[in-house]
Amino acid sequence: MTAEAPGHWAGHPLLDTVASLWPTARVSIAPGRRGSGGKQLIYVPNSDDPRLLVPAGHRRASAAALRRFNHYLPVKDRLRRVMAAGGMRLGLERMLAHRIALAERESAPDSIETYLSEVLGEEVVVSLGIGLTRATQKPVLQAFSVSGRCLAFVKIGDNQHTRELVRAEAQALRQIGLIRWSSLSVPQLIHVGAWQRFEVLVMSALPVPAKPAIRRPVAVPPGKAMREFTRAFAEPSQLVASSALMTRLRTDIAEITDEATASTYRAALDRIAQRYPHTVLDFAAWHGDWSPWNMAWRDRKVQLWDWERFKTGVPVGMDRLHYVLSALARTEGFSAPTILRALALPTAREYVRPTQQDVLGLVYLATIVNRYLTGCHHEHAGSVQARAAAALQALTWLSQKPNKLPARDPDVGPAD
Numbered sequence: 001m002t003a004e005a006p007g008h009w010a011g012h013p014l015l016d017t018v019a020s021l022w023p024t025a026r027v028s029i030a031p032g033r034r035g036s037g038g039k040q041l042i043y044v045p046n047s048d049d050p051r052l053l054v055p056a057g058h059r060r061a062s063a064a065a066l067r068r069f070n071h072y073l074p075v076k077d078r079l080r081r082v083m084a085a086g087g088m089r090l091g092l093e094r095m096l097a098h099r100i101a102l103a104e105r106e107s108a109p110d111s112i113e114t115y116l117s118e119v120l121g122e123e124v125v126v127s128l129g130i131g132l133t134r135a136t137q138k139p140v141l142q143a144f145s146v147s148g149r150c151l152a153f154v155k156i157g158d159n160q161h162t163r164e165l166v167r168a169e170a171q172a173l174r175q176i177g178l179i180r181w182s183s184l185s186v187p188q189l190i191h192v193g194a195w196q197r198f199e200v201l202v203m204s205a206l207p208v209p210a211k212p213a214i215r216r217p218v219a220v221p222p223g224k225a226m227r228e229f230t231r232a233f234a235e236p237s238q239l240v241a242s243s244a245l246m247t248r249l250r251t252d253i254a255e256i257t258d259e260a261t262a263s264t265y266r267a268a269l270d271r272i273a274q275r276y277p278h279t280v281l282d283f284a285a286w287h288g289d290w291s292p293w294n295m296a297w298r299d300r301k302v303q304l305w306d307w308e309r310f311k312t313g314v315p316v317g318m319d320r321l322h323y324v325l326s327a328l329a330r331t332e333g334f335s336a337p338t339i340l341r342a343l344a345l346p347t348a349r350e351y352v353r354p355t356q357q358d359v360l361g362l363v364y365l366a367t368i369v370n371r372y373l374t375g376c377h378h379e380h381a382g383s384v385q386a387r388a389a390a391a392l393q394a395l396t397w398l399s400q401k402p403n404k405l406p407a408r409d410p411d412v413g414p415a416d
Contacts, residue, residue: 060148
């Protein structure tokens with residue numbers, strides 16, 4: 001199961017990941033373009049800046065793996081992917097020299113492909129997506145038939161934290177799969193189970209068009225779909241200060257390892273409760289990470305994926321705030337001033353009563369600060385710590401001066 005690679009490739013995370021998914025194979029960096037025999041995975045576009053590993057010798061599957069689009073992806077990047085996919089179908093994979101070779105060492109091989117073949121009832125080949133390094137990072141695969149038809153998306157929980165997220169997403173898919181949606185399309189749960197030391201989630205693939213939704217600006221949340229989602233999980237209104245959500249946030253302080261940070265966060269929660277002891281908000285559910293890159297438009301419906309952060313019992317409007325902040329942070333960077341500017345934008349405050357806008361922003365910030373702070377002790381925590389610090393700074397400032405964030409003043413807040 002140990003990857004064999006010379007020089008700077010030794011211990012490379014991708015090799016280790018591939019070795020764990022093909023435990024009976026010898027995994028190594030291939031010396032060049034495809035030779036005779038043996039399975040290979042191709043780095044796309046290259047090993048220095050990889051985005052995908054695609055299966056060599058399966059043109060249609062490799063091309064289909066490249067044709068995945070989200071609402072955020074610019075037109076030029078869409079065109080680049082379409083052209084690359086066309087090249088793959090024409091056999092230009094022969095020109096891509098950066099590869100991983102897998103040589104089976106046993107007569108009865110065991111791999112993620114053999115496992116998924118049993119689950120899906122036909123022979124499967126997979127591509128491996130390579131995302132940003134973060135605490136929630138986990139192997140994400142596309143499973144294809146040998147003819148290149150996309151059969152499923154697959155998430156692999158490979159440590160305690162990501163196994164919990166995989167199980168949470170499976171449960172979320174069960175819940176949302178019971179609802180007949182008119183504005184949303186969501187993945188269907190196919191399978192959740194254990195293989196080797198991993199938790200494996202298999203879900204249907206949502207067909208995503210290459211054509212961008214030009215008439216739907218990325219910065220504007222999909223209001224109709226969000227309102228339908230809220231109605232489906234509507235709950236009785238609650239006092240913010242005594243809500244189950246605020247109770248959970250306080251309980252989770254015990255997981256924050258840095259005492260000074262925990263104290264700062266606790267003080268912010270105290271200020272929210274003291275300032276809004278009688279404020280009532282409408283409660284429902286939220287997706288938890290509704291952002292432009294976790295959705296796409298197709299036939300006037302929002303295709304929405306990545307449900308691992310889904311939760312019920314949260315104030316209505318938090319998905320909208322998260323979407324607006326996510327879109328702005330992609331262009332400005334994730335900082336305390338950017339967070340405060342996002343919360344002040346009209347698109348973030350739409351459909352929220354003026355008397356509830358400030359407290360909703362505070363509860364949202366308290367929730368994502370909790371997410372980042374309790375994720376800082378997991379693997380790949382470095383990128384999370386910076387976000388935690390920025391979000392906590394914004395929460396602290398806003399909880400101390402909740403009336404200093406007028407809806408039309410985007411420059412208010414702490415200095416960069």
